[in-house]
Amino acid sequence: MDRTPRRIPAATVARLPEYLRVLVGLASDRIATVSSDRLAELAGVNGAKVRKDLSYLGTYGTRGVGYDVDFLLFQMREALGLTQDWPVVVVGAGNLGRALANYGGFGERGFPVAAIVDSDPAKVGTEIGGTIVRPVADLAGIVAEHHHVIGVIATPGHVAQAVADALVVAGVQAILNFAPALVSVPPHISLRKVDLALELQVLSFYQSHRETRAVG
């Protein structure tokens, strides 16, 4: 009865989506319970880490038995805030933006593409993956139409900061930046970045140094 809401370490938060993926698989295989060691094996980590991570969620398994898959799945979705959808607005209808909008993986995982916007009038009105490209001026309207929209920056690096500023003005609270550029936002806005080439560069480093550094 001690749902201690301890502060969850960032490293743990980053692993929760992995556990979620594993649990979805177990549930669809009709597996009822799972031990920390088995979950760890499927997620590519170790049992102690799983137990400590889950303990931060206030999730209790059963000693001698393990964790109830359905209950843990529910709790994981709850913890990650995935009991609701988070519509995404993609800014930039170039290669990367089209790619992300066409890639079905976002919608499947609770992040439907609500809109795509682009500053190029030639692109406005074209269709990408069933969504019509809208002008950047529509941003505020798009944010107002939906609840808690996440902004995705898929533009060249040199306009990334301007796009981020526009997203913030439009009322977006969370931004995912795919552009290879540093972006800064007011402290109350959540910001994360993904650099598609960065991991290739890291691989290049380890190949050049003839050391293997495996990462799940």
Added chain:
Amino acid sequence: MDRTPRRIPAATVARLPEYLRVLVGLASDRIATVSSDRLAELAGVNGAKVRKDLSYLGTYGTRGVGYDVDFLLFQMREALGLTQDWPVVVVGAGNLGRALANYGGFGERGFPVAAIVDSDPAKVGTEIGGTIVRPVADLAGIVAEHHHVIGVIATPGHVAQAVADALVVAGVQAILNFAPALVSVPPHISLRKVDLALELQVLSFYQSHRETRAVG
């Protein structure tokens, strides 16, 4: 004169591509020297971290002056192994694979798309971003045609392990996995993963918990 080749921490390696990006920008602006604090500001970190990171490379700046941009740029490319190109073979010509192959950002940064392969005969022979899709059976040939090819897995999760195995058999030494699945490889193979939806899930977590956790 003490080019100590200390082991470079993984956290430092992950930041080198950021420094590289900043240095490329400074060099194109014809800026000759940069201090650790300025470099830190442009990379979104702090000065002490920059100095410590650069010290692992055995890179020496000049006290009272800073770092020579061109020299540091050269060293950074050298450290990352980017004095050569690393051709990439994309496995999977679905939405994600087409996206990655069309996305010019890889080629620009030294990772040209050498080939795209797919197991679907209907896709083989079609063109994506100037490259003809080849059958999976061509993998070994593609690896032999080029030096040090990096394999990129852009398939659905349920075939990711089989693709990884095929890449290893074909002689690939480094793999970047975009599929949302755990993949394991022999210890001498470098493996990294990128999960496009994971960062959205992390944003969802922080939004739900109404805490802002900014990340450069």
Added chain:
DNA sequence: GACTGTGAAGTAGTTCACAGCT
């Protein structure tokens, strides 16, 4: 007997703060 939950120990990464060079 099996397996969780967690303090304690160990390891990695960050930041401080300042000596030392230009």
Added chain:
DNA sequence: AGCTGTGAACTACTTCACAGTC
């Protein structure tokens, strides 16, 4: 005076190891 390079202090994260529960 300005700025690097780095031990030392600190903080975050991981792993161990075992008491507690089923």
